[in-house]
Amino acid sequence: MRVAEWTALGTSARLAVTDDAGAAAARRAVQALLDAVDRACSRFRDDSELCALNRAGGGWTDASPLFLDALEAALWAASSTVGAVDPTVGRALRMSGYDRDFAAVAPGGPALPVRLEKVPGWRTVELDQGRRRARVAPGVEVDLGSTAKALAADRAAAAARLAAGAGGVLVSLGGDIAVAGAPPEGGWPVLAAEDSAAPPDGPGEVVLIADGGVATSSTRVRRWTRGGVELHHIIDPATGAPTRGPWRAATVAAASCLEANTAATAAIVMGAAAVTWLEERGLPARLVETGGGVVTTRGWPAAERDRG
Amino acid sequence: MSQQARKEREGAMVRRLTAGAGAAALGLAWYFTSAAMTAVPVAFGAQPASEPQPVGVEQLDDHVFVRTVHVPAPRPPAGGVGAAAGRTVAAGAAAARTTSGAAPAQPAASTAVIAQPVAAPAAPAPTPKPVATTGGSTPKV
Numbered sequence: 001m002r003v004a005e006w007t008a009l010g011t012s013a014r015l016a017v018t019d020d021a022g023a024a025a026a027r028r029a030v031q032a033l034l035d036a037v038d039r040a041c042s043r044f045r046d047d048s049e050l051c052a053l054n055r056a057g058g059g060w061t062d063a064s065p066l067f068l069d070a071l072e073a074a075l076w077a078a079s080s081t082v083g084a085v086d087p088t089v090g091r092a093l094r095m096s097g098y099d100r101d102f103a104a105v106a107p108g109g110p111a112l113p114v115r116l117e118k119v120p121g122w123r124t125v126e127l128d129q130g131r132r133r134a135r136v137a138p139g140v141e142v143d144l145g146s147t148a149k150a151l152a153a154d155r156a157a158a159a160a161r162l163a164a165g166a167g168g169v170l171v172s173l174g175g176d177i178a179v180a181g182a183p184p185e186g187g188w189p190v191l192a193a194e195d196s197a198a199p200p201d202g203p204g205e206v207v208l209i210a211d212g213g214v215a216t217s218s219t220r221v222r223r224w225t226r227g228g229v230e231l232h233h234i235i236d237p238a239t240g241a242p243t244r245g246p247w248r249a250a251t252v253a254a255a256s257c258l259e260a261n262t263a264a265t266a267a268i269v270m271g272a273a274a275v276t277w278l279e280e281r282g283l284p285a286r287l288v289e290t291g292g293g294v295v296t297t298r299g300w301p302a303a304e305r306d307r308g
Numbered sequence: 309m310s311q312q313a314r315k316e317r318e319g320a321m322v323r324r325l326t327a328g329a330g331a332a333a334l335g336l337a338w339y340f341t342s343a344a345m346t347a348v349p350v351a352f353g354a355q356p357a358s359e360p361q362p363v364g365v366e367q368l369d370d371h372v373f374v375r376t377v378h379v380p381a382p383r384p385p386a387g388g389v390g391a392a393a394g395r396t397v398a399a400g401a402a403a404a405r406t407t408s409g410a411a412p413a414q415p416a417a418s419t420a421v422i423a424q425p426v427a428a429p430a431a432p433a434p435t436p437k438p439v440a441t442t443g444g445s446t447p448k449v
Contacts, residue, residue, distance in 0.1 A: 003439065016439045079379045174445030187390050189436040196443035206438050208390030218444025251442055252382075253389045259382035282384040299384060301391035 001184065008034045009149060010044075011174030012196065015160060018184055022164025029163035030156040030171060037155075040067040041148040043090065050144060054090065058138035060128070071127055071134055073258055074147045078122035081266040083237055088120045090141030092240035093233065119237045145233070150215055150261035153178040157213075157257075172196075178213040178257035192286055194218045194249040205286065207301055213257025217264040218249040234268050245271030249288040252278065253300075392435045 002023040003016045008031065015030055017023045042048045049067040063071070074087035124137040136142055153171050157178035160169040168181035170188050175196025179188050187208030191200050195218070198204065207214070219234055219242070236243045250267035254260035263283050267274035275297060278285045284299030296302075364376040 172440040175443040189438045191438040191441045193443040196445040200438035206392035210387035212385035221444035255383035284389040
């Protein structure tokens with residue numbers, strides 16, 4: 001097995017392949033895909049398609065097939081979670097201080113004039129697949145942070161598997177993990193942690209996945225304060241403010257990384273209702289309470305083999 | 309139904325559909341639904357997903373239709389999630405939901421205890437070294 005790690009999309013990209021001979025080609029395929037996703041979906045690049053859409057003032061903007069797919073994925077996430085994961089949180093996210101690449105966000109600052117109000121809602125986003133264009137209502141700012149990285153992981157894994165020609169691949173983008181092809185015997189061992197920067201051989205629970213993806217949403221990893229109030233990047237669409245629910249992290253395994261990350265983010269937003277919501281859909285999940293307690297849903301392995 | 313009655317009914321349907329399409333073109337067609345959580349309405353001409361299959365259409369009046377569509381929910385992984393030492397728990401298995409620190413329920417004790425020679429338990433399989441970490445992050449997309 002060969003593993004490579006580098007920086008992409010402002011986070012870490014990790015690629016593991018079971019067939020060493022295909023490693024170089026797989027990495028090139030992943031990087032090409034990530035470059036395309038960055039050009040299409042970054043809200044911190046003035047030349048991205050997303051920024052053009054948000055600047056259009058309600059007018060139609062041309063959209064590449066990849067950008068249309070990313071928008072469609074975001075709208076699916078919103079509709080399948082009854083609006084818990086909504087792409088129109090862009091303005092709320094910016095108003096709460098996360099207005100640039102996180103590395104440049106000041107850790108502290110004065111109080112912000114934040115008004116609690118429901119975000120505009122995903123139905124203000126329109127796609128015209130026939131003419132390959134999209135538009136949002138004036139003033140609405142779309143953010144694809146909850147879905148684009150996971151979608152990229154799925155696409156990158158598929159591209160890497162195709163380029164490698166044989167075996168299996170795992171792609172991790174900042175902790176959003178997708179696998180494709182034949183896994184190692186028993187499955188891909190993955191450490192479930194709150195911070196994707198934790199080394200894979202660090203303390204925590206290790207699970208095995210053979211297909212699909214696994215993703216974690218956490219309110220602990222990126223936080224900043226304004227006026228003494230601690231903020232984070234997961235916005236509750238119902239209030240337009242960072243969530244204040246019972247979970248500080250949610251890890252979900254699903255048929256794809258997109259589905260896993262959608263469910264994980266929805267769990268943080270839904271709060272206590274998330275357990276029922278996840279179990280009704282048969283999604284294996286591990287939820288960490290703000291106090292550190294762990295709740296797992298059916299399908300998630302028992303935690304007797306926690307390490308550390 | 310007589311041929312004349314059928315023609316009259318078809319004519320009415322054509323007029324109603326025309327009125328509905330005109331309403332959609334004017335941007336009047338945002339719809340509401342009281343359907344289940346997995347079914348949501350979408351507007352004609354502004355499809356948020358790749359043409360989901362409609363599961364019902366209700367006409368409220370000559371101008372407004374409610375089209376209910378099924379939106380697929382997130383699906384569990386086909387292969388489930390395995391424990392690191394190799395025990396696989398299939399998605400949807402009837403394992404009890406657990407909370408950290410909670411002791412599992414103990415089975416009732418047997419009333420007949422018979423000593424049997426048993427083989428020493430095998431050493432637990434080593435935990436495989438993780439290949440990646442899933443955790444929170446905030447990338448720039």
